[in-house]
Amino acid sequence: MGLTFLAVHAHPDDEASSTGGLYRVLANEGVRTVLVTCTNGECGDALDGAKPDADHHDADEVAKIRAVELDNAVKILGIDRLVRLGYRDSGMKGWPQNEDPESFWATPLDEAAKKLAEVLLEERPQVVMTYNAFGFYGHPDHIQAHRVTMAALELLDYEPTLYFNTIPTSLMATMRERWEREDREKAAADAAKGIVRAPEPEESEEDQIEMGTLDELIDVAVDVSSANDAKYDALAAHHSQIADSFWMKMGREQFKEVMRTEWFVRVTNPTNVDGPADDIFVGYR
DSSP, X not given: OOOEEEEEESSTTHHHHHHHHHHHHHHHTTOEXXXXXXXXXXXXXXXXXXXXXXXXXXXXXXXXXXXXXXXXXXXXXXXXXXXXXXXXXXXXXXXXXXGOTTBTTTSOHHHHHHHHHHHXXXXXXXXXXXXXXXXXXXXXXXXXXXXXXXXXXXXXXXXXXXXXXXXXXXXXXXXXXXXXXXXXXXXXXXXXXXXXXXXXXXXXXXXXXXXXXXXXXXXXXXXXXXXXXXXXXXXXXXXXXXXXXXXXHHOHHHHHHHOOEEEEEEOOOTTOOOSOBSOTTTTXX
């Protein structure tokens, strides 16, 4: 039996941001790759940038656009199978969309876990990836993807190796500095135009989430530099959501220089691997 990798992501575009390089690298190596996308992304931006609280924001139209964008990204990354679980986007924490009975967040855990387990049993991947218990950055759909994946794994008749995606705290600190600098520059540019922005509310300690992982606790660091063009193109394919992102602002050449690695923390270890590695299939080949 050949090698199979399966990632459980929350929204269209998540597959490109944290695993785009890995998907393309594995595809180039002949590994079978499967993507499970849990929601349709209805709470994303409309083509004109309108947010979900705008009167003219059409959630179903946004989902249609994002479906096409996801199909294009999947082709770029060489993903063999895309499975859409088809749940509605739950929006950010506290949004009214959280309460939609068709949203992923409101879906009974056992219902979604059974759907995912069916895919896992069909594919029998040796390696599965999703987010940690905080959903990497606290988004309800990411948290639910974690919960559903963990529940689905309990329904299997075998144990795959499970990884959570992550970023080293050292890099996270650098990224925060960059974001803060960009915010200051934008505020200054707005002020020069006479635009005064209300200050962002400070997060309470309980709302603050540490997105990074201590460098020494990362188990697998995959060199994806050979796939950086494909990762950049896959992100760009999600134009409606990514066009104004810091990734696209880098430009292709700086992106290729900076985004050379993808990192993962090992959660289950059926092959008894010891120590850090540079291959997510360590123990299987």
